[in-house]
Amino acid sequence: MMSDVFLRIENLRKEFGATPVVNGLDLDIKQGEFVSLLGASGCGKTTTLQMIAGFEKPTSGRIWLNGKDITDVPPSKREIGIVFQNYALFPHMTVEENILFGLVLRKVDKAAQRKRLSELLDLVHLVGLEARYPRELSGGQQQRVAIARALAIKPNVLLLDEPFSNLDARLRADMQNEVKRLQIETGITTILVTHDQAEAMALSDRLAIMHKGVALQVDTPQATYDHPASRYVGNFLGNINILQADLRDVGSHVSFSANGKSLQVLNDQRLSPERCCISIRPERVRIQPQPTDCEVLLGATVTSKNYNGNSWDIGTETELGSVNINIPHHGAPTPDRGQSIVVGWNLNDMRLVHVD
Template sequence: MSYLRLEHLGKRFGDTVAVSGIDLEVGQGEFVSLLGPSGCGKTTTLQMIAGFVDPSEGRIVLEGRDLTPIPPEKRGLGIVFQSYALFPHMTVEQNVAFGLEMQRVDAAARRRRVQEMLELVQLGRHAARYPRELSGGQRQRVALARALVIAPPLLLLDEPLSNLDAKLREQMQDELRAIQRKVGTTTLMVTHDQAEALAISDRVVLLNGGRIVRIDTPNAVYEDPRDAFAAHFIGQTNFIAGQLDIVGDATVLTANGSSFAVAAGRGQSGPATFSLRPERIRLTDAHAGRIAGCIGHRSFHGNHWVVTVETGVGKLRVLLPNDGSAAARDGDTVGLDWADDALRPVREGA
């Protein structure tokens, strides 16, 4: 039995459909991310679960209880906003204790639970400080502690790391996931950052145009995107379009005069498009790969190089790990090679 269930959830604002027919089941203790571009409906979905937006249709069921008609203040959910929404006139300890005061928890139990939560988020030494005296990462942890201290049945995170710089954001992803695992609170996070969703989620819910495109594990969504939108939005990819033919026991994609064996097709011949991830491509000698090309541009990213190669099937991006050796130079003629299963069929127009 699912712990959280969204049943055909939808929201319209006048003639605009923001969310349409969302069906989702989340297990207890699971960390699920709602991922998608701006305007895809992910934040509206989270706001409906929180109670800040009334659904136009559908139900929200938590532990068998229909939350849909219940006002937000009575749902008992933990929420961390993008802005953290800390009380500037309260200390860290007072901010974290606020929810317990609203629940009329006695002073002794309140102090104990606040101290336990501050230790969990590594802020025990900062209990007497004010939000203005904290770093961005510390303020984020205060907001998380305040949401978790009331032991909510569900934690909702609305772009919780978006205000942090890149290095701190990566560090906080690890901390957030570690805290969630230790506490075991069922968590639903909204993000537009695909790397963030892949790094810390048990499952990813990919949305586009107010509808769910895919629900799966991060690895499955990335390695086998199934449609062009998912392949393009999650990570970087190359698309190769051509004619798919079944030749004996082999499946072959022919594109602009070049033919490539593929491990998985659609079971029938016809026009087809395949996704090829940049990191699955290897550079070889010009006549040793599946196709030859000329390096048009390369850029250095610290731990890897991104190389653009002009080929007979178009520009292909290649991601090369930085192993200390010099990457091929602009203008060099190279060969490109990959495993048969690196080509993944995708549907167009999803």
């Protein structure tokens, strides 16, 4: 194993019957990293988490933790903490008893238990609530108890299985900040399973975009957003416009025509024109007053207009097909449906992406 790899998932596969749910997944995670498995329902992310925890046995492949093959190690021997979607607190136990549960099972002495409890109550901001039962706590407080319980045994890895999905929008944002704070303070290697792109981008050092049991792209949030490897990745992590243009290979670039001009886009991945398309993010497109400083200028007709509070989503039709635009809301007038406008952008704002 590479010396800087703390957790390695190697050609991992899981089949239920004849159906592969995880299909040859490879992923290396460094110690102290926060990595999110991001994807739609059924992509294999939760099954992957369960195999790391030891709750599911892989059909094939190996899992390595800190240089040790743990593929066949029982869950209780892996030193991995997990926070479930529904927190899974014991309703008949107090906050203190829930947090100390793992230490009691390990027969840790009472003095060490009290010390660890004090550390964790302070860490998760629950001092004074140790005698309460889960039913007496808010959703955010219950989540903090679940996190403290997972951290009590000082695990090597913390697994988070969609832990924010049961919280309302404001509390979810607050708890995301709390989890990131805890992760930074403890330095624990953390893997989050989520289908929420904004959540994954806000929390993660790296993302693994999963689809049909494999990771299509593993990179930092910004690199994945700015340089999606495929149309699927681009659309899952935000939205992209796919332009309808005939592409021709010209070495390190591909060329296309727009508004009577021949233009070129960098092809740094050397993708075949038959297997790729041109994309541009909606926020990279500008509208009138005519963007004369843009390298690509197209006439367009506004087809839709939606207000989001801090921005506008504007749909248009151009000679390159539908182009959606996202512009910040600064109080300035915006074009109405049916209005003819000019849209523009620069060549380096476009990306070639692989056709899925």
